[in-house]
Amino acid sequence: MTDADRDDARPTVPPSLAAAVAGYAWARDTIGASGGAVFRLHGKAGAPNLYLKHGRDAVADAITEEAARLNWLAAHLPVPAVVKFRRTPHEAFLLMTALPGRTAYQVLVAEPDARPDVIDALAAFLRRLHAIPVSDCPFVAGHAQRLAVARARIDAGLVDVGDFDEERQGWTAEDVWDGLQALLPLAADPVVTHGDFSLDNLIVEGGEVVGCIDVGRAGIADRYQDLAILWNCLHEFGPALQDRLFQSYGIARPDRRKLRFHLMLDELF
Incomplete structure (x- = not known):
């Protein structure tokens, strides 16, 4: 088992995201990752699968750029919907819906x-x-x-x-x-x-x-x-x-x- 597979590899989410991710199983995902950490949140009864991107410093800046583009592109193309976005001085958390397929x-x-x-x-x-x-x-x-x-x-x-x-x-x-x-x-x-x-x-x-x-x-x-x-x-x-x-x-x-x-x-x- 690698560090990326362990439970303690999860980021500590801010209080504003805690309720949204509660009850999910977490799995580290590397497909489509562009820096930072990407987690697939799944297995919550009656709830859709989600993805969480997390990064610090320069990666946090990139995640912030992605959140802005997702919100704009949503009017033109099918892209993941932004469920929650949280930016602190040194970290960014982007919670999105999962696309089927x-x-x-x-x-x-x-x-x-x-x-x-x-x-x-x-x-x-x-x-x-x-x-x-x-x-x-x-x-x-x-x-x-x-x-x-x-x-x-x-x-x-x-x-x-x-x-x-x-x-x-x-x-x-x-x-x-x-x-x-x-x-x-x-x-x-x-x-x-x-x-x-x-x-x-x-x-x-x-x-x-x-x-x-x-x-x-x-x-x-x-x-x-x-x-x-x-x-x-x-x-x-x-x-x-x-x-x-x-x-x-x-x-x-x-x-x-x-x-x-x-x-x-x-x-x-």
């Missing part, structure tokens, strides 16, 4: 024959997201903003070079930075993006995408911010499905320069 990754692994239909469903959901009017979105997440954050992460030594994709194994963070600069400037094509549109963050049930999670990076950015991450996730399932993603989304000739740029940028987060 499995992650897109789980479905692709378990149901090989359904893979083309799943890709079509993912592309349809992405089109729906990208169709949200940019003028309605209060969050900016374009590559200029992300490059500034990436530079700060490099300077602080926060980039995990051991987690780089295979084609960039052996690179330093500065190598990635230099590669990004060589691909600039990029023609802007702003839409409302998820920011981390990966197979683990998309929930599927009955052959449809019923929602997305981990929306803390959502905001106005180039559409390839989402396309590149999803395209890269599909690598292990073969180039035919990668090609189908763009065909189903409605792009006949993918912009390889933008793909390279956004995949390199993602290495720094």
